[in-house]
Amino acid sequence: MKSQIILKPGKEKAIKLGHPWIFSGAIHRVQNAEQPGTSVDVCDHKGQFLARAYYNPKGSLAARIFSRQAGQELDQAFLERQIRAALARRPALRPGFQTMHRVVASEADFLPGLIVDQYADHLVFQILTAGMENHRDAIIEVLKTIFSPKVLMERSDEAIRTKEGLHERKEILIGSHDQARTVAYENGMALTVDTWEGHKTGFYLDQRLARQMVESYARGAEVLNCFSYTGGFSIAAKRGGARRVTSVDESRPALEILEGNWRQNPGNEDCQMENVRADVFAYLRQLREQGARFDLIVMDPPKFVSDRAHIDRACRGYKDLNLLAMQLLREGGILATFSCSGLISRDLFQKVVFGASVDAGVDLQILHQLSQADDHPLLLSFPESLYLKGLLGRKVSLS
Structure with a gap:
């Protein structure tokens, strides 16, 4: 018997438009696909072939399409x-x-x-x-x-x-x-990557274009890089002519790699470096109490939410961070702020940042909408492939 899944009437529309996901609620019947990962034909309710996918009965996201060609094997x-x-x-x-x-x-x-x-x-x-x-x-x-x-x-x-x-x-x-650590280059920056212990596969490759943008705004700036990890944005700011860069992260190993990255990227030797191991939320409040001010702040937190039930809590976290950042920016200062949470849409993220600006009593002139680099492409037929959202804006006070 052929392995296949038969969709409910009307559930084939998204598949025909190119979307690769099939949820369990869209499936009418499954034939000969008991083992997780079994390759199957995807058919509409009339039995007409639509695509080839692999099926897993264990979750609500039940099948993922890998080919539109009949008979194609995942070999x-x-x-x-x-x-x-x-x-x-x-x-x-x-x-x-x-x-x-x-x-x-x-x-x-x-x-x-x-x-x-x-x-x-x-x-x-x-x-x-x-x-x-x-x-x-x-x-x-x-x-x-x-x-x-x-x-x-x-x-x-x-x-x-x-x-x-x-x-x-x-x-x-x-x-x-x-041999787990290696030095690789991004836009001419020599960056040490720990492929065994590092975040994700070792580095946040998706922020390549954003780091270029931050570099272009860094000349003469006093920079605060929050959730700095191994310092990609910090090194970009140094290369861009920053006069001082403060990098904040909770990970001692990440900050140690950052120090090495700073040394192996010569130039702008007058730029001062300060690395702070701290909880970013607490450290930003401490800076606010001290009356600290910066010309450029990078806010690139980790993924805050992986479940729709926690979206509101994640939004509160993003709002707190951006409110603190705007309070720490000098007039005319630049904020580069990001969300890599796929469940937070671009529109929602912008509304959260707007809410933070209202509470801070300032406005933000959006100069650039940022997203993942071009080696992390977005498919129009698969909007979920857009997960990284960023805004680069200038603080302007309300009159």
Whole structure:
């Protein structure tokens, strides 16, 4: 018996428009697909073929489409073809200027559940779904064939795997733990990346364009970089001509890497550096009590919400941070503020920042709407692929 899922009447519209997700509530019947990750035909209520997907009965997001071609298997040949196509769509890497990027961005590159990041000769991948987990061996062989990496590492240590019935996993497949750190280049910045212990796969690649923007506004500025991690925005501000950069993060290892990044990016030697290990919320309130002021503030917090039930709480957190930032900005100062929470829409985030400006008694001239870099593409048919929202604005007082 063929493995397939039959949709309820009317539920095929989004699929025909290119959306890759099928929720359990849209499914009328499932045939011969008891094992998580089984490849299936997706058919409308009349039995007409729509797409190929893999199915998982364990969650509400039941199926993810990987092909629109009848009979297509999620095999090694298909994986190699799709990964090569994704790589070909990326801007060329240039040694000494740009040597790190995202190669595969899950659904946005038509490989749902797979992420592949490259840092110079280090390659890091994440498998987030049962459908991709079933083809892990093939994925590894394809990555070896295409990239011949010096270090190949799996960072499938994301909690989202539990929703797929999977355990978290970290493993070095080529190389060793003492090779986990590497130096890669972004826009000419030399940045140390810890691919084993670092956040995500080691670095926040999606903020490449935003860091360029911050660099362009940093000349002569006193800069506060909140949730600084290993200092991508801090180094960009230094390169842009900042006179002082204060970086705040709770992680001592991240701040230690930041110090190394500062040293290995010469130039603007008069720029003063201060690294503060602290809770950002508490530290911002302390700065406000001290009457501190800054010309440029970067507010790039971690993901605040992964469940719709907690959206209101997340919005309160974003509002508090932006209110404090606006109170700490000098008149005419620049705020670069972000949300990487996929459940927070761009419109909602802008409303939250507006609410903060009202409470602060100021206004914000929005100079740029920011988003994820071009190696984290947005599919028009899959709006969920837009997760990073940013605003860069100038503080102006209300008259």
